[in-house]
Amino acid sequence: MQSAFQEEPLDAAGANQVLCADLSLLFTLYVTRLLEAIARTGGKPLADQFAQQLNLHARQHGWCVLTGLNDLNELRRRIPDVDARVLSSVYLAYAQYAQKLARQILGEPLLKATLTAMLENLPPDLAHINSQYRIVTLN
Amino acid sequence: MKKDRLIPATIVGLLAVYSAWYVVQPGGPSVLLHLTHILFAICAWLAAILALHASRTFEPGVSSRHVWVLLGAGMTALAISETLWIAYHVVGQPIPYPSLVDILWGIGFVPILASLVVQYRALHVQLSRNQKLLMLVIYLGLLLLALVVSLGYILSSPGEVAVVQLLVGAYYLIGSLGVAFIATLSLMYLRGGLVARPWVYIVISILMFAVAGLAFSFGTWTNTYATGSNFLSAVSDVGYLAGYLSAAAGAYRQLTLRLSAMAEE
Numbered sequence: 001m002q003s004a005f006q007e008e009p010l011d012a013a014g015a016n017q018v019l020c021a022d023l024s025l026l027f028t029l030y031v032t033r034l035l036e037a038i039a040r041t042g043g044k045p046l047a048d049q050f051a052q053q054l055n056l057h058a059r060q061h062g063w064c065v066l067t068g069l070n071d072l073n074e075l076r077r078r079i080p081d082v083d084a085r086v087l088s089s090v091y092l093a094y095a096q097y098a099q100k101l102a103r104q105i106l107g108e109p110l111l112k113a114t115l116t117a118m119l120e121n122l123p124p125d126l127a128h129i130n131s132q133y134r135i136v137t138l139n
Numbered sequence: 140m141k142k143d144r145l146i147p148a149t150i151v152g153l154l155a156v157y158s159a160w161y162v163v164q165p166g167g168p169s170v171l172l173h174l175t176h177i178l179f180a181i182c183a184w185l186a187a188i189l190a191l192h193a194s195r196t197f198e199p200g201v202s203s204r205h206v207w208v209l210l211g212a213g214m215t216a217l218a219i220s221e222t223l224w225i226a227y228h229v230v231g232q233p234i235p236y237p238s239l240v241d242i243l244w245g246i247g248f249v250p251i252l253a254s255l256v257v258q259y260r261a262l263h264v265q266l267s268r269n270q271k272l273l274m275l276v277i278y279l280g281l282l283l284l285a286l287v288v289s290l291g292y293i294l295s296s297p298g299e300v301a302v303v304q305l306l307v308g309a310y311y312l313i314g315s316l317g318v319a320f321i322a323t324l325s326l327m328y329l330r331g332g333l334v335a336r337p338w339v340y341i342v343i344s345i346l347m348f349a350v351a352g353l354a355f356s357f358g359t360w361t362n363t364y365a366t367g368s369n370f371l372s373a374v375s376d377v378g379y380l381a382g383y384l385s386a387a388a389g390a391y392r393q394l395t396l397r398l399s400a401m402a403e404e
Contacts, residue, residue: 107332
C-alpha cells in the first residue's frame, strides 16, 4: 500500500514532465518554422528581430517568473518543470502573439502555407498534443 | 515622414525635377543629354550596390540571396553600360548600333529577369487559378496593346525597321512583361506582409523598363528618339530613370526592413 501511494504522485509528476517536454518541443518547433520562413523571405536581421520581439513579449508576460528560464532560447537546453496546464496556456498565448507578428511580416498567404506545411509534417505524437492544446492553428 | 511614404515621395520628387528640367532645358539639349546619362549611371550604380548589399541580409545558400545577387549583377552590367555611354561621349566617339553599350544592356537584363523567376520559384507561390488567370489576362492585354501599336507602324512603313532592331525591341518588351507577370504573382502571394515592400518597387522598376524600352524601340524605329526632342523620348528617358530609381529603392527597402517600422508605417 505504501509503495502504491508513493508511485501515484511519481507517475503524475512524470506525466506532467513528459507533457511539459512535448509542449515545449511543439512550441520550439513552431517558433523555429516561423523564424526559418522569415529568414528565407525577409532576411536574417528581420528573423533576429522577430526572435527578440517574441522574447521581449515573453519576458513581459511572466516567462521568467513562471518557468525560471531567462528567455525562450533556454528551451533548447532546459524543459520548464511547472504545471503542464499552466505551461500550455502560456505557450498558447505566446504562439498567438508570434502568429500575429508573423502575419504582419509574411502576409496571410505565406504564413498559411508555412503553418500548413508544418502541421502536415508534425510527428504523430506532437500532432496529437497539438490537437489537444491547439498551440499551432491556421487561424 | 514615415519610410514607406518618404521613398515614393523622393522618387516622385526627383522625377518631377528631372521632367521639369526636360521641358525647360536650361543650358540646352546637350546639358540635358549629359545630365540624363549621368543620372542613369548614378542610379544604376546605386541600384547595383544596394542590391548586392541586400543579398547579404540572407544566409549563404538561401534562394533569396541568389535573387538579390542576380539583381545586383544585372544592375552592375546596366551600370557599366550607362558608364560606357558617358565614356563614348567624353572621348567624342560616335556610338554605333548595336554597340558595346547595347550589348551590355541586353546581357545585363538577363540576370535581372532570372532573379525574378528565381524569386517566384523560391516562394512556391500558391495562388488560385482565378488570380493567376486575371493577371495573365492583364499582362497579355498590355502585350497585345504594345504589339498592335508597334505592328501598326511596322506594317504601315515597310522596310523602315531593321530586323535586328525589331528583335531587340521584342526581346525587351516580351522579356520585361513576361517577368513582370511572374513578379506580380510573387507580390500577390506576399501581399500584406512586410517582406512584400521591396518587391513593390522591383515590380514597378520592371514595368518602368518595359514602358521605357517600348518607347525607346518605337523611337529608334521611327528615328524620332532624341533626348529632349519630343514626348516619346521623354517617356523613354523618364521611364528608364524611374526604373533605375525604383530598383535602387527596392534594394534599399530590403536593407531597411525592420520590425519597428511596422508600428510607424
